[in-house]
Amino acid sequence: xxxxxxxxxMRDITxxxxxxxxxxxxxxxxxxxxxLALLGENxxxxxxxxxxxxxxYFPDEGTIAxxxxxxxxxxxxxxxxxxxxxxxxxxxxxxVLTAAENIVLGLPGKLDLKAATAKIREICDTYQFDVxxxxxxxxxxxxxxxxxxxVKVLYRGADxxxxxxxxxxxxxxxTDKLFAVLRNMRxxxxxxxxxxxxxxxxxxxxDRVAVLRHGQFVGDMLTKNTNAQEMTNMMVGHPVxxxxxxxxxxxxxxxxxxKGLTVRxxxxxxxxxxxxxxxNSGEILGIAGISGCGQKELxxxxxxxxxxxxxxxxxxxxxxxxxxxxxxxxLSIQSMGVALSFVPEDRLGMGLVANMDxxxxxxxxxxxxxKSLFTDRHSPHKLAENVVHDLDVQTPxxxxxxxxxxxxxxxxxxxxxxxxxxxxxxxxxYAVRGLDINSSYTIxxxxxxxxxxxxxxxxxxxxxxxxLELADRILVLCGGKVSGIIPGRGAKKRDVGLxxxxxxxxxx
Amino acid sequence: xxxxxxxxxxxxxxxxxIRAVGLLLxxxxxxxxxxxxxxxxxxxxxxxxxxxxxxxxxxxxxFLQNTxxxxxxxxxxxxxxRMRCWNLGAEGQVLAxxxxxTACMYLLAGKVSNATAIICMLFSAMVAGAVxxxxxxxxxxxxxxxxxxxxxxxxxxxxxxVSFFCVKWENPKGSGQMGIINQKTQFGWLPQVGNRYLLxxxxxxxxxxxxxxxxxxxxxxxxxxxxxxxxxTARYVGIKVERVIIRTMLLSGLICGLTGFLLVGGIxxxxxxxxxxxxxxxxxxxxxxxxxxxxxxxxxxALLIFLGAGAxxxxxxxxxxxxxxxxxxxILIFFIIGSEFFINYKISFHKKEREVK
Numbered sequence: 012x013x014x015x016x017x018x019x020x021m022r023d024i025t026x027x028x029x030x031x032x033x034x035x036x037x038x039x040x041x042x043x044x045x046x047l048a049l050l051g052e053n054x055x056x057x058x059x060x061x062x063x064x065x066x067x068y069f070p071d072e073g074t075i076a077x078x079x080x081x082x083x084x085x086x087x088x089x090x091x092x093x094x095x096x097x098x099x100x101x102x103x104x105x106x107v108l109t110a111a112e113n114i115v116l117g118l119p120g121k122l123d124l125k126a127a128t129a130k131i132r133e134i135c136d137t138y139q140f141d142v143x144x145x146x147x148x149x150x151x152x153x154x155x156x157x158x159x160x161x162v163k164v165l166y167r168g169a170d171x172x173x174x175x176x177x178x179x180x181x182x183x184x185x186t187d188k189l190f191a192v193l194r195n196m197r198x199x200x201x202x203x204x205x206x207x208x209x210x211x212x213x214x215x216x217x218d219r220v221a222v223l224r225h226g227q228f229v230g231d232m233l234t235k236n237t238n239a240q241e242m243t244n245m246m247v248g249h250p251v252x253x254x255x256x257x258x259x260x261x262x263x264x265x266x267x268x269x270k271g272l273t274v275r276x277x278x279x280x281x282x283x284x285x286x287x288x289x290x291n292s293g294e295i296l297g298i299a300g301i302s303g304c305g306q307k308e309l310x311x312x313x314x315x316x317x318x319x320x321x322x323x324x325x326x327x328x329x330x331x332x333x334x335x336x337x338x339x340x341x342l343s344i345q346s347m348g349v350a351l352s353f354v355p356e357d358r359l360g361m362g363l364v365a366n367m368d369x370x371x372x373x374x375x376x377x378x379x380x381x382k383s384l385f386t387d388r389h390s391p392h393k394l395a396e397n398v399v400h401d402l403d404v405q406t407p408x409x410x411x412x413x414x415x416x417x418x419x420x421x422x423x424x425x426x427x428x429x430x431x432x433x434x435x436x437x438x439x440x441y442a443v444r445g446l447d448i449n450s451s452y453t454i455x456x457x458x459x460x461x462x463x464x465x466x467x468x469x470x471x472x473x474x475x476x477x478x479l480e481l482a483d484r485i486l487v488l489c490g491g492k493v494s495g496i497i498p499g500r501g502a503k504k505r506d507v508g509l510x511x512x513x514x515x516x517x518x519x
Numbered sequence: 520x521x522x523x524x525x526x527x528x529x530x531x532x533x534x535x536x537i538r539a540v541g542l543l544l545x546x547x548x549x550x551x552x553x554x555x556x557x558x559x560x561x562x563x564x565x566x567x568x569x570x571x572x573x574x575x576x577x578x579x580x581x582f583l584q585n586t587x588x589x590x591x592x593x594x595x596x597x598x599x600x601r602m603r604c605w606n607l608g609a610e611g612q613v614l615a616x617x618x619x620x621t622a623c624m625y626l627l628a629g630k631v632s633n634a635t636a637i638i639c640m641l642f643s644a645m646v647a648g649a650v651x652x653x654x655x656x657x658x659x660x661x662x663x664x665x666x667x668x669x670x671x672x673x674x675x676x677x678x679x680x681v682s683f684f685c686v687k688w689e690n691p692k693g694s695g696q697m698g699i700i701n702q703k704t705q706f707g708w709l710p711q712v713g714n715r716y717l718l719x720x721x722x723x724x725x726x727x728x729x730x731x732x733x734x735x736x737x738x739x740x741x742x743x744x745x746x747x748x749x750x751x752t753a754r755y756v757g758i759k760v761e762r763v764i765i766r767t768m769l770l771s772g773l774i775c776g777l778t779g780f781l782l783v784g785g786i787x788x789x790x791x792x793x794x795x796x797x798x799x800x801x802x803x804x805x806x807x808x809x810x811x812x813x814x815x816x817x818x819x820x821a822l823l824i825f826l827g828a829g830a831x832x833x834x835x836x837x838x839x840x841x842x843x844x845x846x847x848x849x850i851l852i853f854f855i856i857g858s859e860f861f862i863n864y865k866i867s868f869h870k871k872e873r874e875v876k
Contacts, residue, residue, distance in 0.1 A: 029526050069522055071867075316754060342757030351755070362755055364748040371741075375756045378741050385736050 016079045018043045018171055018202040019064060019095075024073035026059055033059040035226040036073070041171065046193060046203045048217035048234070050246055052447035054417035056226035057206050061173045065097035066090035077171075096164025097173040102156050104148045111144035114163045127166075134165050138195045141188070153302060154185040161192070171202045178212060179444070182301050183475060183508040190216050208447055210239040211476060222246055247449050255455050255480040257499070258463060263291035265327050266467035267313065267349075267436055272322035274308045274491075282308040283491045286322070290436070290467045295458065297482025297499060298471040301511050305491040306471045310438045313469075314351040315341040326436070345376075350434035362425050365414035369395040369406065372413055373428055398427035402453065419450030426457055437461050440471040455481060475504050489514050526865050538858045545854030549847045557839060567836045568829030568844070580716040582821075582828060584786065587723035588778060590820040592795075592802040594723075594730045594813055595774035598767045599652075600803075601734060601811050603747040608655065608670025610799025611677035612648040612772045614792065616779025618681050619647035621790040624700045624707035624783070625688055636707045640784055641777070648776020649769045651677060656768030660761035666768075674799070678792040685791055699788050709785035719781050726774065731813040743767045775799075808855065826851060 017040040026034040034056040041047055051057045062068045064075065066087040075082055077093050084090050090097075104113050115127045128144045135142055142158045151159070157177060164172060174193075178186045193216065197203055207213060213220060214234060221231035222245045229245050244250050267290040274283040283305040290296045298306055311317035313324055313336065325333040326347055336344055351362075363372050374391035381387060395409040402423040406416055413421055426442060439458065443451040458481070462468050472478040478485060482499040487510040494510040529537075550561035557564075572582040592609050599606035623640040631639070655669035690698045701707060712718040734740040746753045746763045753760050783790050801823060809815035830844025 028524075314755075340757065340759075341755065345757060362752055364745055364752055366748055367744075374741065375745065375752070378738055379757075384738060385732075386738055386741050 015042055017041055017076075018078060020076040020079070021060070021064065022074045022076070024060065024063060024070045024075075026056075026063060026068060026070050032226055034063075034070075037223065037226060037228050038073075039221055039228060040231070041202050041204055042219075043170070043202045044197060044200050045218045046197050046205065046216055047231075048213040048220045049204055049206045049223065050213065050220055050242055051223035052246055052449060053419045055223040055246070055447075057223055058175055059226075060223070061097060061175065061204065061206065064090065064171075065095055065173060067097075091167050091169065094168055094170045095173070096167060096169030096171070098157065098160045098164065098175065098177060100175045100179065102160055104156060104159060106149040107147065109145050109147050110142055110151075110159045110162070113148060113159060114144075114166050118167070131162060131166060134162055137199070138165075138192050140192060153180045154182075154189070157181070157189070158192075165196075170200070171204075172196065173204045173206075175206045176208070177205060178207060178209065179473065180302050182511055183504065184512060186212070208451075209474065209476075210242065210448070213242065214239065224248055243448050246447065251449060251452070253448070253452075255452070255477065256459055257481060257483070258459065260291065260294040260483050261463065261465065263294045265289045266292045267469075268323075268325045268327065268333070269309075269313070270323045270325075272309070272312060272324065273320045274305070274312055274317055275320050276308075281491055283312070286488075286491075286493050288486055288493065288496060290469050292435070292467045293462055293465045294483045295462050295468040295470050295481060295499075297478040297485040298469065298488060299475060299478055299485055299507055299511060300488035300494075302473065304488045304511075306440060306488060308491075309488070310351060310440055310469065310471060312337075313344075313436075313438060314349060315339055315344040316351075328435075342379075345432075348433070348435035349438070350429040350432050350436065351438040363413050363421065366412050368412050369399065369404075369409040369424060372424060373398070373431075376428060376432060394428070394431055398424060398431065402427045402457070419446045422446060422450070422454065426454060430457060430461060434461075434466060436467045436469070438469045438471075441473060442470070443477070444473065451477075475507055479504060479507070487511055522867050523864050524867070526863060529862055534862050537861050538855070541854045541858030541861070542851070545851045548854070549850050552850070553847070557843070559837065559839070564833065564837065564839075564847075567832050568826070568847075570836065571828035571830070571832030572825045574832070578828070580714065582824060583720050584716040585828070586817075586821045586824045587719045588782065588786070589798050589801060589805060589824055590723045590816060591719075591726055591778045591781075592775060592798050593805040593809075593816050593820055594726050595771050595778065596799075596802050597730060597806045597811050597813065597816070598734065598740075598743060599771045600806050601740075601747050602743040602764065602767050604656075604659065604764060604768065605667045606652065606655075606670050606768065606771050607667055607800070607803060608652060608673045609771070609775050609802050610795045610797065611670070611674035612651045612775030613779040613782070613795040613799055614674075614677040614681050615647040615651040615772075616644035616776030617783045617790050617794050618677070618684065618779070619643040619776070620707075620780045620783040621684070621688075621697070621700060628701055628704065628706045633706060637709065637784065640707060641780055644780035644783075645773045645776040648774070648779060649772040652768045652772025652775065653765065656765045659768075660764040681790060681792045681794075696791065697789050700783075700790070702788075707784060708788060709781070715785075718785055722777075722781065727813050727817060734811070734813065739763075739766070804852075823848075823852075 019041040021037065021039045024034050024037045037056065037060055039060065049057050059068065063070045064084065066084045066089050069085060075084060082093060084093065105116065108116070111124055111128045111131055114131060115122065131144045134140065140158050140162055142155060142162060148156060148159065177189060181189060193203055205217065217234045219231055220234055220237065220242060222229040222242065224246060240253060243253060270287045272283055272286040276282050286309065298309065300306055308317050312319050315336065319337055324336040326336050326349065327333050364375065370388065370392040373394045374386065374388070377391055378386050392409060398404060399406060399409060404420045404423045406420060413424060422442065426439070429437065442454050446454065458468055458470065470482060479499060479502050484496060485499050485502055485507065486496045487494040487507055489511055492514060494514050553559055553561045553564045571578070573579050592613060596606050596609050620640045623636060623643055627636045627639060651673055655666050655673060658664040658669060659666045685697045686695055688697055689695055709718060712721065742758050742763050745758060746760055750760055782794055787794060805816055805819045805823060808819045826848040830841055830848055833839045833844040834841035
């Protein structure tokens with residue numbers, strides 16, 4: 012089968028960003044009628060490689076051939092002309108326009124929305140897309156927006172599609188729907204590349220996998236001839252143990268009690284409604300839910316960053332004395348030992364300052380200490396060195412701006428700093444978002460260590476498989492309400508998925 | 520094809536070389552234009568420019584004094600800029616300080632001792648500058664209004680107020696100008712230190728050091744840097760963002776007010792809506808060129824004052840139009856700013872791609 016002419020043949024591609032080599036003599040074949048999973052750790056150059064194919068970057072060295080013909084892709088326009096379309100992690104849609112308007116936006120020729128709408132309907136029917144061309148983008152769910160992005164590239168005649176971590180924002184049900192559509196497109200003879208970190212997705216969907224490591228091509232093989240363990244070992248370069256530990260909670264006692272918490276967003280939408288639960292010390296409470304169901308608001312309310320409409324949040328100390336957290340400012344809540352390590356969509360948006368170096372980022376927590384007018388730069392520097400050493404952060408030095416680090420290392424810095432505060436309560440959201448397997452497991456270990464030390468951990472996660480393996484109890488949010496709290500041991504993915512989309516799930 | 524790509528980082532030495540080459544090319548182009556347009560010998564033109572600042576002892580002192588004034592205003596806008604708060608109202612804040620000083624000199628004349636008057640002038644000037652910056656700061660902190668427009672508009676309000684009082688308190692009658700305030704009594708004039716220029720220069724040096732340490736080594740400085748980099752992160756670590764915005768803008772206004780006080784009480788002894796002379800805007804450029812580093816600002820203030828004085832000297836000394844000098848200044852600044860592009864980006868040229876086999 013290797014005699015087929017690849018739809019895309021990338022050869023000896025090298026791309027440097029300053030001193031950083033993102034791709035190093037990388038090569039890759041993409042075939043029609045196949046779904047290729049592109050695997051690799053963070054910073055292994057997957058996205059960069061695909062960006063060169065879609066015209067975002069231009070390779071420093073190397074060649075690209077489409078259907079055996081050598082091409083030069085200078086811009087996304089060139090890529091489109093060659094039938095290459097990329098669906099990025101962050102959607103590029105205009106909120107106030109309809110799906111159809113977004114799809115034809117920027118195309119040359121006369122604007123004929125009616126004809127365009129008809130053509131969009133046709134595409135939707137062919138591949139079983141569920142999208143209304145006349146719906147405005149701001150009315151759409153994340154999954155619908157993603158569908159619009161896919162239809163957009165199909166409308167422009169793409170037959171080589173690249174999807175960058177498409178499932179990161181989807182529920183299990185939506186993921187299944189997306190996969191069905193992708194299979195339809197594959198059967199139609201299109202070439203599809205998906206970048207993902209989730210092994211079970213690779214196994215469920217792809218026909219072939221290609222693995223990158225440190226910007227270099229390691230190898231490719233048919234998915235049916237390999238398994239998660241082998242793929243992970245290839246990605247990391249040495250054997251890795253793939254299981255998440257879940258030690259029994261040690262002497263759990265109530266630590267945070269939330270009662271009837273109701274939160275409204277700035278524009279008046281109900282984000283949390285009558286949420287009640289208890290988080291115990293020495294236990295991991297997992298929070299599951301479709302993204303944007305109030306997880307962020309919940310953690311921010313506990314940390315004192317979110318105005319609350321009604322309810323109470325009490326902190327119970329070791330002697331059983333309770334203290335109300337509502338009405339306290341973030342600083343005094345922190346000083347009680349409630350630490351928040353929040354990893355938002357853009358990773359650096361909260362908790363860290365991208366342009367500051369590691370030491371200064373450590374200082375964010377501690378700079379107020381002491382009466383002196385001047386900042387103490389010595390101890391943060393030392394802390395930074397400790398975090399780098401203990402968590403094996405890959406960085407040239409502690410004087411390197413955080414923005415130069417790869418995603419996994421940024422997260423280690425953030426989590427490392429929060430843990431260094433020796434918190435009583437650790438709130439983490441999306442701690443492993445976009446992280447490769449190796450870094451993810453480091454973070455899970457860190458969280459488990461905290462649990463063993465008696466910390467009450469509240470863990471908001473988006474990968475249900477991980478949540479089911481890691482959490483002692485799982486609280487499922489649905490539209491800002493508690494859909495249910497179930498023990499993590501023995502919980503079924505299907506049930507949790509249903510609870511995420513429907514209050515209380517489906518009674519059985 | 521030509522490809523532009525971002526550089527990762529560049530060593531200081533290399534960056535310095537790029538800047539030097541940029542400046543050299545700028546000077547070269549200036550000479551070329553001078554020869555073509557005026558037929559003058561470029562070395563003579565540059566010598567004249569040089570004479571503008573260093574032609575005589577007095578010129579050197581004036582050069583230093585003007586540099587000090589521009590430097591002070593640049594230092595004033597810098598903490599706000601570090602916080603990504605685009606305070607374009609330095610002009611108005613200086614005017615507010617100048618006006619407050621003038622009012623004290625005019626109204627208190629003969630009523631209190633000289634020393635009391637000077638203390639009143641200093642205090643009211645700093646308060647006036649701070650109020651002028653504080654109003655937009657309050658609205659930004661409270662309602663998230665756009666500080667750029669707000670501070671800009673405050674400039675015009677200040678100008679009109681100064682113009683109004685210039686006419687109201689005109690001297691001599693009918694001139695529509697204030698003239699020299701308390702010329703006979705020298706009431707409220709700041710005492711001279713060494714000579715009539717030195718006071719401002721010393722203050723500017725002190726302020727530069729203060730600002731350097733304030734921004735880099737104090738908790739306040741750290742807070743405002745964090746707010747500038749990421750407001751969300753600032754809130755998250757418990758920094759009271761509104762308070763930092765107002766506090767920083769007040770500091771900006773305070774220093775501007777102080778500069779206004781020095782301009783009226785120490786240097787000019789009169790007031791007009793032109794007293795800040797657009798330096799509130801030049802300061803923006805100085806602050807940016809120096810990347811908000813107070814020490815580097817000394818260099819850029821000096822450079823801009825040097826070029827400005829040179830342009831004037833060209834107009835009088837060589838009989839060339841002053842605009843010609845300003846043109847040369849603009850070319851040099853263009854090259855200075857242009858070299859930043861080459862420091863941040865790398866340009867590479869690709870030959871036509873080879874055929875694949």
